[in-house]
Amino acid sequence: MLTLSLLFAVLDANVVSAQNVTSYFESERLTQILNKVHALQLGKVGALVAQFDTSKNWNWILAEGSLPENTNAVTQLSTEGAYTIIDMDKLKYATDLSLARTIIHEMVHAHLLLSFIYKNVNASVEYPGIVRAWAATPTPDYNAIQHQEMAESFVDDIALALKEYNYYENRFTDNSVYIDLAWGGLDFENNVSLNDYDRKRIQITLAKAQLNGYEKAEIMTAFQ
Numbered sequence: 001m002l003t004l005s006l007l008f009a010v011l012d013a014n015v016v017s018a019q020n021v022t023s024y025f026e027s028e029r030l031t032q033i034l035n036k037v038h039a040l041q042l043g044k045v046g047a048l049v050a051q052f053d054t055s056k057n058w059n060w061i062l063a064e065g066s067l068p069e070n071t072n073a074v075t076q077l078s079t080e081g082a083y084t085i086i087d088m089d090k091l092k093y094a095t096d097l098s099l100a101r102t103i104i105h106e107m108v109h110a111h112l113l114l115s116f117i118y119k120n121v122n123a124s125v126e127y128p129g130i131v132r133a134w135a136a137t138p139t140p141d142y143n144a145i146q147h148q149e150m151a152e153s154f155v156d157d158i159a160l161a162l163k164e165y166n167y168y169e170n171r172f173t174d175n176s177v178y179i180d181l182a183w184g185g186l187d188f189e190n191n192v193s194l195n196d197y198d199r200k201r202i203q204i205t206l207a208k209a210q211l212n213g214y215e216k217a218e219i220m221t222a223f224q
């Protein structure tokens, strides 16, 4: 995994910086997808994008790196801001929409991390569930707490953002596909608002988007 100091040493990659969002992606494709995500305007995701562009110290840094098994991307706090690492080895077959979903998901993590650093009072009012979950145990799993918040209050807006993304690409699909993709990275297996049929459909939609026709045999075994 890249350390932050190493991250800043790798400056020969495609360095893209717009306001407070800085990326060091090696992949031109990923850079372009980030730029398109950065142009989204609708719903909560659009508001998050605007916040990154207009808020002091609201820094989000992105790079590629190797991550542990079953981890495609992570976002953590650093002294420079929130920083995201995406493991493109694991996502090399993913559709553009699936990669946009990954970036948006990590952007929500970055937003939640920074919210509690720089706007503590507002964040506590806006995300009381996070405050409660944090206080409920001496060893809180902050990633899981953020995922719970996303499951409760971001799935529809991530879906809307994916629909907006596809609209600008002149691609169209059923709204249910955007919702299914928005569950990516979240604990849909145990969510009580979903039934077994929903969970299986979400699992297959996510697997198809990530593998994009490759490794079909693996879908049959790993995702059923």
Ligand SMILES: [Zn+2]
Pocket: 105, 109, 147, 185
């Ligand atoms: Zn996550």
